[in-house]
Amino acid sequence: MNNIWKKVSSQEKEQIYNFAEEYKRFLNLCKTEREVVNYITSVALENGYKDGFSNKSEKLIFSDKERIVALYKKGVRSQKGGFNIIVSHIDSPRIDLKPRPIYEDSELVLLDTQYYGGIKKYQWFSIPLAIHGVILNKYGRKQYIVIGEDNDDPVFTIADLLPHLSRKVQGNKPIDEALPGEKLDVLFGSVPMDGEKEEEIKKYALHILKEKYEIEEEDLVSADIEIVPAFKARDVGIDKSLIGGYGQDDRICVFCSLKALMDIKENIHPILLLFVDREEIGSFGNTSAKSKFLEIVVKKILEMEEDIKPYDVEISLYNSRAISADVTSAVNPNFKEVDDLKNSAKLGHGVAIVKYTGSGGKYYASEASAEYTSYIRNLFNKNGVIWQTGILGKVDEGGGGTVAMFLAEYGMDIIDVGPPILNMHSPFEISSKADLFMTYKAYKVFLESE
Numbered sequence: 001m002n003n004i005w006k007k008v009s010s011q012e013k014e015q016i017y018n019f020a021e022e023y024k025r026f027l028n029l030c031k032t033e034r035e036v037v038n039y040i041t042s043v044a045l046e047n048g049y050k051d052g053f054s055n056k057s058e059k060l061i062f063s064d065k066e067r068i069v070a071l072y073k074k075g076v077r078s079q080k081g082g083f084n085i086i087v088s089h090i091d092s093p094r095i096d097l098k099p100r101p102i103y104e105d106s107e108l109v110l111l112d113t114q115y116y117g118g119i120k121k122y123q124w125f126s127i128p129l130a131i132h133g134v135i136l137n138k139y140g141r142k143q144y145i146v147i148g149e150d151n152d153d154p155v156f157t158i159a160d161l162l163p164h165l166s167r168k169v170q171g172n173k174p175i176d177e178a179l180p181g182e183k184l185d186v187l188f189g190s191v192p193m194d195g196e197k198e199e200e201i202k203k204y205a206l207h208i209l210k211e212k213y214e215i216e217e218e219d220l221v222s223a224d225i226e227i228v229p230a231f232k233a234r235d236v237g238i239d240k241s242l243i244g245g246y247g248q249d250d251r252i253c254v255f256c257s258l259k260a261l262m263d264i265k266e267n268i269h270p271i272l273l274l275f276v277d278r279e280e281i282g283s284f285g286n287t288s289a290k291s292k293f294l295e296i297v298v299k300k301i302l303e304m305e306e307d308i309k310p311y312d313v314e315i316s317l318y319n320s321r322a323i324s325a326d327v328t329s330a331v332n333p334n335f336k337e338v339d340d341l342k343n344s345a346k347l348g349h350g351v352a353i354v355k356y357t358g359s360g361g362k363y364y365a366s367e368a369s370a371e372y373t374s375y376i377r378n379l380f381n382k383n384g385v386i387w388q389t390g391i392l393g394k395v396d397e398g399g400g401g402t403v404a405m406f407l408a409e410y411g412m413d414i415i416d417v418g419p420p421i422l423n424m425h426s427p428f429e430i431s432s433k434a435d436l437f438m439t440y441k442a443y444k445v446f447l448e449s450e
């Protein structure tokens with residue numbers, strides 16, 4: 001049995017528990033992509049990194065639209081020999097507002113929504129929710145709002161049907177039909193505005209938005225507003241060995257790779273950490289792994305030091321080695337039937353090396369070569385990183401992909417390496433503190449590797 005808790009010293013156990021404390025604080029601060037970008041930027045700035053679009057330095061931050069960011073650290077070797085790259089994604093499944101969300105029904109005011117990413121809709125009913133977002137008013141003034149995180153804040157919720165009356169409407173229907181996406185509307189208020197005859201409850205909600213937040217109804221048309229779970233990350237289990245919290249896919253990898261980079265003293269190869277958005281919807285859009293951002297960043301870095309020739313960007317990307325840092329599914333004792341227990345990852349058994357993803361006959365899979373997988377395995381073995389294999393369930397059970405395939409297009413070696421997560425894509429995902437620590441260790445030895 002490859003259980004980390006059985007293999008580590010009591011000193012390392014303490015390290016594992018301590019490491020998790022900062023991670024929980026990070027999860028509480030970072031529930032949207034923009035919040036993650038701002039966190040990464042502030043940590044990098046504190047550690048001497050400078051804005052890469054306006055400076056020349058050995059440590060640079062490249063950030064765009066508050067939704068995609070790259071960190072660069074110079075190495076001993078030249079950039080053309082390739083970077084050690086770790087890519088992770090900063091977006092998580094959630095519920096977004098529609099452009100005209102506020103409406104009144106049955107003397108309540110509600111927010112109309114559209115979900116983002118692969119959620120199981122029923123998990124979002126009947127839980128406390130918070131509103132996070134960025135709103136620009138008609139003069140272009142930008143405002144960040146967070147409602148529902150402070151103890152004094154109100155929270156929001158999506159009301160489900162009581163069991164007494166759900167027999168026909170929900171009853172024996174498949175879950176998706178019983179709880180369709182159009183019913184994910186958020187309860188927003190119930191008090192009518194004095195002196196109004198029509199839509200007085202909506203008007204009162206708008207009045208509060210105006211008074212308290214200087215928000216007008218039309219401002220919401222252009223806003224990025226996300227509905228996320230309002231609860232904080234918590235220890236799970238009587239031994240406090242697990243962490244429950246929202247957005248661990250994939251912010252656990254964001255945190256571990258950022259922490260690893262900041263803790264590295266010397267690196268032989270130049271390092272690039274890339275944090276991308278839009279992975280949960282297939283990596284479409286100008287801040288996704290499919291955008292040209294990585295090429296622009298590499299070009300900027302090469303221009304700083306070298307007389308850049310045609311194809312230099314492509315050559316340095318081709319010569320790079322990468323980890324696609326994303327989570328994998330953990331064996332769930334309640335539903336073991338979907339897993340191949342010899343190959344699936346287990347909580348507390350280490351960071352998972354996932355040679356290939358995809359579904360069915362490896363469709364849409366990025367698969368790492370035998371040579372590269374063996375290189376990663378040996379690197380971990382040499383450096384005391386406890387690892388396991390991971391796959392996404394039994395053959396033909398389902399499946400999924402990561403951003404690995406988009407970076408693989410440059411010809412670089414890339415492999416998925418990340419911790420297993422239970423309750424993945426739910427509002428309360430579960431990770432193991434031991435796997436969290438091993439993931440950090442794995443990323444650090446990779447970034448330092450020759």
Ligand SMILES: [Zn+2]
Nearest residue numbers: 249250326327
């Ligand atoms: Zn993910």
